[in-house]
Amino acid sequence: MSQNPYNQVTPYATRLTTCQGTWLEHAPDADEQQRIDQASSALRQQRREALAFHQDAETVHLFSLELFRGPEFAPLHLSDNLIAQILDRVGAPPLIEAADDPAFGVYLRDAALSVATGQVRRVLAAQLRRFLPQYVAAQEWRKAVAIDYNAFRTALGNELSPFLAQMTLEGLARWYEQHEPE
Numbered sequence: 001m002s003q004n005p006y007n008q009v010t011p012y013a014t015r016l017t018t019c020q021g022t023w024l025e026h027a028p029d030a031d032e033q034q035r036i037d038q039a040s041s042a043l044r045q046q047r048r049e050a051l052a053f054h055q056d057a058e059t060v061h062l063f064s065l066e067l068f069r070g071p072e073f074a075p076l077h078l079s080d081n082l083i084a085q086i087l088d089r090v091g092a093p094p095l096i097e098a099a100d101d102p103a104f105g106v107y108l109r110d111a112a113l114s115v116a117t118g119q120v121r122r123v124l125a126a127q128l129r130r131f132l133p134q135y136v137a138a139q140e141w142r143k144a145v146a147i148d149y150n151a152f153r154t155a156l157g158n159e160l161s162p163f164l165a166q167m168t169l170e171g172l173a174r175w176y177e178q179h180e181p182e
Helices: 012-016 030-044 047-053 057-068 071-076 080-090 103-115 118-129 132-137 141-156 162-179
Strands: none
Touching: 012 080, 012 118, 030 132, 030 141, 047 141, 057 141, 057 162, 071 118, 071 162, 080 103, 080 162, 103 162, 118 141, 118 162, 132 141, 141 162
16 A cells, blocks of 8 residues: 655645645645645646647646746745745845846755755645645646646656746745835
8 A cells, every 4th residue: 555645745835835825724634635646646637738748848737837927826836945945055046137147046056955855845846746636627628737847847856847946936025025024
C-alpha cells in the first residue's frame, strides 16, 4: 500500500503557504482523495493533449506562470515564514533598471531553491494536485496538464518549476506590501 502524500500536509502546509483558513488548510478526506485519484486517471487518458502541451518548453513555462497568477492559487503562495527564511539566506531582491536584466530571475531562482527542500517540494506539489479535480471536471485539459506537470516538476525536480517560481514571487510581493511600506 502506497503512503498517502497528504498525510504530511497539515499542519505543515499552513507553515509553508498562506492556506490557513481555506479549504487547503486540512488534508483531503477520503472523498477528496478519491476525486484526485479519478482526476489523475482521467488526465492520463488525455495523452494527445499532454503531448501537444509539451511541444514548446517556453510556451509551457509562460502558460504555467499565467495560470498560477490566478487568485484560486493564492492559498499556495509561500508563507511569511518561508519568505523570512529567503530574506535571511539570500537577501532582498535586486533593484532592476533594465527590462532585460537577468538579475531578478537569478535572484528568484536562488530564493526559491534556498527553501525548497524535498519535504517542502512534496507538500507544495501535493497541495497543487488538489486542484486537478476541478479542472478535469471542467474539461480544461491544458490547465489540468499544466497542474500535473508542475506538481511533478516541483515534487521531484531540483530546478525552479513555474509553479514554485510564481508562489515565491507572490509570497515576496505580499511580504513587501505588508512589511515594507513605501
